[in-house]
Amino acid sequence: MSRISQRFEQLAAHNKTALIPFITAGDPDPEVTVPLMHAMVAAGGSIIELGVPFSDPMADGPVIQRANERALKHNTSLRDVIGMVHRFRERDRDTPVVLMGYLNPIEALGYERFAEMAGAAGVDGVITVDIPPEEADDYLAALRAQRIDPIFLLAPTSDEQRIKRICDAAAGFVYYVSVKGTTGSARLAIGEVASKVFHIRKSTGLPVGVGFGIKDPESAQAVAQVADAVIVGSVLVNQIESLADQPDAIAPALSRSISQMRAAMDLI
Amino acid sequence: MPTTNQTDFSGQPDARGHFGRFGGMFVSETLMGPLRELREAYDRFIVDDTFKAELEADLRDYVGRPSSLYFARQLSQRCGGARIYLKREDLNHTGAHKINNTIGQALLAKRMGKTRIIAETGAGQHGVATATVAARLGLECVVYMGSVDIVRQEANVYRMRMLGAKVVAVESGSKTLKDALNEAMRDWVTNIDNTFYIIGTVAGPHPYPVMVREFQSVIGREARRQILQQAGQLPDALVACVGGGSNAIGLFHPFLDDTSVAMYGVEAAGEGLETGRHAAPLCAGTPGVLHGNRTYLMQDENGQIIETHSISAGLDYPGVGPEHAWLKESGRANYVSVTDQEALDAFHELTRCEGIIPALESSHALAYATRLAAEMNPDQVVLVNLSGRGDKDMHTVAGLDGIKI
Numbered sequence: 001m002s003r004i005s006q007r008f009e010q011l012a013a014h015n016k017t018a019l020i021p022f023i024t025a026g027d028p029d030p031e032v033t034v035p036l037m038h039a040m041v042a043a044g045g046s047i048i049e050l051g052v053p054f055s056d057p058m059a060d061g062p063v064i065q066r067a068n069e070r071a072l073k074h075n076t077s078l079r080d081v082i083g084m085v086h087r088f089r090e091r092d093r094d095t096p097v098v099l100m101g102y103l104n105p106i107e108a109l110g111y112e113r114f115a116e117m118a119g120a121a122g123v124d125g126v127i128t129v130d131i132p133p134e135e136a137d138d139y140l141a142a143l144r145a146q147r148i149d150p151i152f153l154l155a156p157t158s159d160e161q162r163i164k165r166i167c168d169a170a171a172g173f174v175y176y177v178s179v180k181g182t183t184g185s186a187r188l189a190i191g192e193v194a195s196k197v198f199h200i201r202k203s204t205g206l207p208v209g210v211g212f213g214i215k216d217p218e219s220a221q222a223v224a225q226v227a228d229a230v231i232v233g234s235v236l237v238n239q240i241e242s243l244a245d246q247p248d249a250i251a252p253a254l255s256r257s258i259s260q261m262r263a264a265m266d267l268i
Numbered sequence: 269m270p271t272t273n274q275t276d277f278s279g280q281p282d283a284r285g286h287f288g289r290f291g292g293m294f295v296s297e298t299l300m301g302p303l304r305e306l307r308e309a310y311d312r313f314i315v316d317d318t319f320k321a322e323l324e325a326d327l328r329d330y331v332g333r334p335s336s337l338y339f340a341r342q343l344s345q346r347c348g349g350a351r352i353y354l355k356r357e358d359l360n361h362t363g364a365h366k367i368n369n370t371i372g373q374a375l376l377a378k379r380m381g382k383t384r385i386i387a388e389t390g391a392g393q394h395g396v397a398t399a400t401v402a403a404r405l406g407l408e409c410v411v412y413m414g415s416v417d418i419v420r421q422e423a424n425v426y427r428m429r430m431l432g433a434k435v436v437a438v439e440s441g442s443k444t445l446k447d448a449l450n451e452a453m454r455d456w457v458t459n460i461d462n463t464f465y466i467i468g469t470v471a472g473p474h475p476y477p478v479m480v481r482e483f484q485s486v487i488g489r490e491a492r493r494q495i496l497q498q499a500g501q502l503p504d505a506l507v508a509c510v511g512g513g514s515n516a517i518g519l520f521h522p523f524l525d526d527t528s529v530a531m532y533g534v535e536a537a538g539e540g541l542e543t544g545r546h547a548a549p550l551c552a553g554t555p556g557v558l559h560g561n562r563t564y565l566m567q568d569e570n571g572q573i574i575e576t577h578s579i580s581a582g583l584d585y586p587g588v589g590p591e592h593a594w595l596k597e598s599g600r601a602n603y604v605s606v607t608d609q610e611a612l613d614a615f616h617e618l619t620r621c622e623g624i625i626p627a628l629e630s631s632h633a634l635a636y637a638t639r640l641a642a643e644m645n646p647d648q649v650v651l652v653n654l655s656g657r658g659d660k661d662m663h664t665v666a667g668l669d670g671i672k673i
Contacts, residue, residue, distance in 0.1 A: 055441060055572040056558060058453045059296040065440050077570040103294060103557045108571030130294045130557065134284060157301035157460065166297070180298060181458040 003096040003124045004149050004172035007046055008207045008228060017224040017265055019044055020209060021258055022100065022233030024051035024067035025084055026076025028244040034087045036251055041095045043255035044262030048088075049127075049231065052081050052101030059129045061182035063234045066241060078105040078114070082121045089122035098125035098151060098172075103139075111142035119146030125172045127151045133169040140169060153177050154200060156192070167204035173229060174206050179213045184234025188213035194226040217264035224265040232261065277524040277600050280591065285474020285561075288597060291590035293473040295560045299453075302460045307475040309380050314482060319375065326371050327486060330404075331361045333368075335487075337494035337651075342621040343638065350504065350644035352637060354624070354654040355491045357515065364627065364656030365487060365515045366397035370466055372483035374401040377464035384408040384463045388452040390417055390445030390511070391582035391629070392424025393656060394468030399433035409433040412451040414444040417581050424660055442575045445585045449559055469512025470589030473560030477589050484518025491651060492522050499649050505530040507637040508653035509629050510550070510603065511583035513592045515655035520601060530602065533592060534636045536578035537605035547576035549588050550596050550603040558586070563593040579608035579664065580628035582656075610635040615658065615665065627656035628664065 001009075011018050021040045025033050037048050053071035057064060078101070085097050099118065106114045106128065118126065126148055131139055133152065143150045149172030154163055157180065167174055176197060178188040188210075197208050210223045211231030223230045236254055243249045280287045293303060313319040327333040335356045344352045357365040370387075377385060385402045388411070389395030395411040402409035411428055415437040418425050428435050441447040449467075456465040470477045470484070495503055506523060508516035510533040523529045538546035546552065549564040556565040558573060566574050566586035578584045595601035606614075611628055614635035619625045626634060630653070637652040644650065658665075666673045 055574075056446060056450050058450045058559070059298075059457070061454070062440075069441070072572065075570075077572075079570070104565075104567065104573070105571035107556050107562075108567065108569065129296050130560070132293060132295070132297065132300055135292050135294060153297040155296070155298035155301070157298050159301065162297075162300065177296075177298060180460060182454045185458060 002147065002149050002172060003094070004047065007096050008173065011046060017227065018046040018209070018229035019220070019258065019262055019265060020047045020049050020229050020231040021045045021236055022049040022051060022231060023236060023240065024053060024064060024071050025081040026053055026071030026074055027067040027237070027240055028070045028247065030074050030076055030080060032247050032250060033084050036254065037088045038091065039251040039255050040258055041092060043258035045258055047096040047098060047229070049098045049100050050081060050085070052078055052099055052105060054102040054105060057102065059182055061184040061234065063184045063237050063241065067237045070244065078109055082117050082123065085123050086121035096124040097122065098127060099123055100127040101129070103128050103131050111139050115142040115146040115148060119148055123148060125149035125151045127153065127175060129153065133166055136169065151175055156180050156196065160199070163200055164203045167206060170206060172206070173209050174200065174204060175209045175211060175231065176200060177212045178210050181212070183212055186213055187215070188219065190222045193223065197226050217260045220261040221264040221268060225268055230261070230265060278521065280594060281474065281478055285478065287591045287594035290563050290593040291474060291477060291561050293560060294557045294562065295473045296457065298457050299473070303473055303475070309376060310475050310479050313376055313379055319379070323372055323375055327368065331367050331371060332359065333486065334490040335359050337491060337498060339498065340622050343618060344641065346621060347638050347641040349646065350641040350648040350650045351499070351646065352641050353495060353499065353503070353649060353651045355487060355519065355651065357487060357653060357655045358624070358626065358630070358657035362397045362400050363659060364393045364397070365484060365518060366394045366468060367400065368486055368518070369468065369480050369483040369514060370394070370397040370401045373464070373466040373479070374405055374407070377407065378405055380464065382462060382464035384459065385466055386410045386412070386452050386455050386463055387466045387468060388412045388445065388448035389468065390448070390584055391580065391660065392417070392421040392428065393582060393660065395428050395433070395435070396424050398466050399428040399431035402433065403431045410455065411435050412438050412448040412455070414438045414442070414448050416443040417445065420581050420664070421660065423663065446573060469514040470517045470591060471512045471559055471561060471563070471587055477561065477591055480514050481517045481521055481591065484514050485521045487515065487518035487653065488520060488522035491519060495649065495651055501649060502526055502529055503651040504644065504648040505532060505640060505650045507532045507534060507633045507640065507650060509534045509583060509632040509655060510588060510592060511536070511547070511585050511629065512587070513589035515653050517589060517591055519653045524600065531600065532636060532640065533601055533603045534632045535603060535605045536580060536583035536632060537607040538577040540607055541605060545577040546605070547578040547584050547586070548605045549586060550592060551605045555593065561590045563587050563590045579611060580632070582627070582629040583632065604636055606632045606635040612665070612668070614638060624654070625658035626654055627658050628661045630655045
């Protein structure tokens with residue numbers, strides 16, 4: 001069983017929902033990332049989602065676009081990000097790490113080489129925003145060969161047939177994008193999310209995570225009532241941006257946000 | 269509609285938009301549904317007689333088609349080789365081939381019940397062509413344009429605004445065409461219910477490459493008929509500039525099965541391929557995935573897209589339509605490049621010897637065509653796509669001469 005599945009089972013045994021914080025690797029500089037991953041775990045992050053910087057992040061809103069630009073100023077590459085996971089694993093062998101990014105850096109490295117390197121470093125799952133299952137045969141084979149979970153996005157525009165197809169290709173969990181739009185764009189409508197998650201559960205036994213539009217402890221709590229995982233990104237990346245010139249203050253600030261969300265989620 | 273004489277060349281792409289290993293649909297999940305909806309609408313209307321009649325009437329009465337095919341006698345004499353014919357897309361309404369496509373996509377948008385049009389633009393020609401059809405059909409129009417290009421193409425920005433479009437400056441990334449495309453995609457994913465995204469070239473996810481090709485192929489269909497009439501023979505070579513590649517595909521596609529016709533796509537070598545400051549992914553790039561399709565890209569060893577350079581904003585793009593990538597690999601078409609300086613020389617040459625001021629984009633095709641024609645015989649024919657007129661480039665060219673206008 002993968003580290004991701006184990007983590008979901010442990011949480012379920014304690015009646016808890018997963019909290020998945022997202023940061024962009026290398027933002028605001030590469031030295032910050034690994035200590036920040038540990039801090040987020042200590043504050044209550046159940047799984048760490050690490051963004052892989054890309055020059056053309058088409059699915060991201062302005063906050064995460066700027067995070068990509070800051071990381072790329074230091075030339076943070078996919079190889080570098082894998083190296084960060086490797087360093088994280090020296091002190092943490094339990095917390096799952098998921099990479100999220102775009103296909104082209106993976107194409108440049110080669111699917112098999114990428115999967116070998118990522119697997120060896122202790123990466124547990126990969127979310128690639130711009131590869132639908134229709135194009136993913138070789139990609140899936142490479143990830144599965146290294147026991148890395150391919151995690152796919154589901155959207156408000158996904159019909160029943162697509163939900164089924166995507167869930168069949170996915171492992172670890174599925175990620176429901178709660179709004180039509182880019183990351184950080186809008187507030188989610190919890191009623192619609194609840195009914196869609198209900199539909200998704202008919203097609204899969206995998207845990208369902210919900211992300212995009214979760215901004216505070218209240219929305220995290222609301223989502224926790226319907227989903228298995230709450231994914232939070234832009235609000236954390238926003239904090240990193242505002243503290244970019246005082247890197248020592250970033251970990252305490254993110255820890256505070258994460259523990260507040262964790263506490264709100266644990267109230268249910 | 270399969271016909272019996274189709275070969276593999278014109279039979280592309282497959283049902284999911286693949287040209288060999290290129291093309292496809294590499295987008296986020298939110299766009300997969302809307303792209304299917306678009307594909308179904310396109311498949312339905314492109315064979316619909318009422319739609320076809322309306323498109324044909326618009327191309328004739330509004331755009332001014334057919335555009336003429338002009339024998340460039342003086343230019344041919346100067347080269348001392350093959351006869352050079354120019355397909356005069358510069359004479360179209362709004363001054364370039366771009367309107368062939370925006371007319372078609374806007375008619376489709378109307379039929380799909382969309383009330384809002386968005387587009388990306390580099391040089392501003394596609395933005396103007398989109399704003400034009402949106403004004404005429406009474407559709408809201410938003411055009412995304414890199415802030416660097418807004419400075420370079422001030423006059424076109426003003427034209428779009430006069431036509432009622434909102435021009436949004438894109439400040440992310442390199443602030444040029446690729447970033448405008450990213451931003452338009454972000455708008456589309458947010459407003460998919462009422463918005464139609466008119467992509468300006470034969471790139472993007474399926475069905476855009478095949479749809480834009482279909483609307484631009486009117487160029488090649490006319491040119492094939494005209495050259496047979498005027499020269500009594502098929503051309504020996506076709507030459508067209510390639511940024512995203514829509515004018516080139518439009519010219520090439522109806523000739524793909526004429527195996528005696530050589531094809532040359534001309535990319536922007538900028539300051540020279542060896543300097544790295546260029547926009548020639550087919551000549552000097554590597555395959556990758558960007559903007560919804562697999563194609564040749566300008567990228568670094570880590571898969572990051574790198575900034576491009578060309579004197580012509582319309583060629584300043586790090587990718588290229590996937591069909592060109594496939595035509596290159598299959599050997600059916602040749603891809604070559606021309607520097608800023610060579611394009612400028614061709615710009616001045618055509619202006620002075622034929623009295624036609626070409627767009628800087630089209631000047632790349634002219635520069636290569638004159639070089640090619642000089643090595644050929646007078647009984648041979650070179651057909652060049654003069655994809656646009658140079659009015660928009662006065663500012664750039666005058667600036668190089670130290671004149672401010």
